[in-house]
Amino acid sequence: MNITVVGTGYVGLVTGTCFAETGNHVVCVDIDEKKVKRMQSGEIPIYEPGLDLLFERNTRQGRLVFTTDLAEGIKSAEVIFLALPTPPGEDGSADLKYILGVADDISKLIQDYKVIVDKSTVPVGTAEKVHAILARNLSEELFDVVSNPEFLREGVAVDDFMKPDRVVIGTRSERAQKLMKQLYEPFVRQGNPIYFMDERSAEMTKYAANSYLAARISFMNEIANLCELVGANVDAVRVGMGSDSRIGKRFLFPGIGYGGSCFPKDVQALAKTAEDKGYDFKILKAVMNVNKTQKHRLTAKIKAHLGDNLSGKTIALWGLAFKPNTDDIREAPAIYLIEDLLSAGAKIKAFDPEAMKNVQAVFGDGVQMAQDQYEALIGADALAIVTEWSVFRTPSFEVMKQLLKNPVIFDGRNLYDVELMEDKGFYYESIGRNTVG
Ligand SMILES: NC(=O)c1ccc[n+]([C@@H]2O[C@H](COP(=O)([O-])OP(=O)(O)OC[C@H]3O[C@@H](n4cnc5c(N)ncnc54)[C@H](O)[C@@H]3O)[C@@H](O)[C@H]2O)c1
Secondary structure (H helix, E strand, O other): OEEEEEOOOHHHHHHHHHHHHOOOEEEEEOOOHHHHHHHHOOOOOOOOOOHHHHHHHHHHOOOEEEEOOHHHHHOOOOEEEEOOOOOEOOOOOEOOHHHHHHHHHHHOOOOOOEEEEEOOOOOOOHHHHHHHHHHHHOOHHHEEEEEOOOOOOOOOHHHHHHOOOOEEEEOOOHHHHHHHHHHHHHHOOOOOOEEEEOHHHHHHHHHHHHHHHHHHHHHHHHHHHHHHHHOOOHHHHHHHHHOOOOOOOOOOOOOOOOOOOOHHHHHHHHHHHHHHOOOOOHHHHHHHHHHHHHOOHHHHHHHHHHOOOOOOOEEEEEOOOOOOOOOOOOOOHHHHHHHHHHHOOOEEEEEOOOOHHHHHHHHHHHOEEOOOOOHHHOOOOEEEEOOOOHHHOOOOHHHHHHHOOOOEEEEOOOOOOHHHHHHOOOEEEOOOOOOEO
16 A cells, blocks of 8 residues: 655654555655655664664665655555644643644645544544545545554554554544555454544543553552552552452553653643533543652652752762653653752763763753763762663662762662662662662
């Protein structure tokens, strides 16, 4: 099939590459000229494990091409995916200007039947808005609009796309359904379902899924905070409750708040949808409030130990990305911690395997970047662990003790065993477990 993907960010580039991998011809369109030039010359602008191999193969074999020219890009497309940003507007609702703007552009270019697919996370009713915009310039026989929300996770995006738990397709058009089924069938050969539903339900499914996952995180963060107060160990509690098959083991890890480009904005946008309908969605408000506080949890712990004024102190940071295996720092807890520490007068020395460049673009020389995780510790008064990259899981504690000015660790991800840290002679504070040292 001939496919066009408009917007080549984390979702668009993975979508385009994976569709090319199953034999389709894919044109990726982006307005960012620099980015398109880099991709044309074989460079991947984001870090996503496994993407390089597929990108290289499919560009080499001519199934995956890039352009800034929308007219050229959609000329022979049968299906056009919109993988455009939907950032929060000032009132918290998802800003649809990119989606609706491109829909308007497309409406002036289409000559033959095409399916326009909302791949972005968009509020309920967006497919109808896109339809209305297209219908201003096009006869109804020339297009269908489909809502096909994306559930991939950054860091495992290629695996998630190639083997999705499910595919959700929102459309009432049989013609579009058939095309979408044909396109997705190679990805669900193991029997995972393709669910067909109406557009509004598909749009709601994505928000409901992300909001529920965010709620699980905030719930566990509150359980962890309470564990600290009552002397329970949240790790034990987590496995104890997670083994109940009604609850499940995954997504129960407490930490220092959810971040990334999706959960914060999607929870906020769903809350706004509820508000617009006059519905008081109390749980969502609590989820957001808990998260806001939790993102400052390490700061509170650091200040309680080292004092409110951190001038003259150096804090080492391990991890900057909002989660491991990505370079994405949007809404990352590290950003909040860095702001807190800088405004308390601290110096920061940080290391992250992939995200240092992106953080440097925000903070410039305000944050000193280290060559590796150990260099970040040299002369630091304490270490704060922010992202659970595997490389931080089994470090040499002896070397750490030698390099740190004081053997003090604030662990926002509960990477180490509390008793081990006590044996090793560290002052060690984590989330929802007792403090030792
Ligand atoms: N990142 C994720 O993990 C994830 C997962 C599921 C769903 N989503 C949703 O997918 C959508 C895209 O997210 P993302 O993380 O890929 O965004 P992104 O910011 O990484 O990428 C968006 C791309 O669109 C391009 N763009 C902007 N305006 C354009 C235009 N007019 N024409 C062509 N290109 C244009 C930008 O240059 C950029 O390359 C969002 O709605 C997001 O909520 C994201």
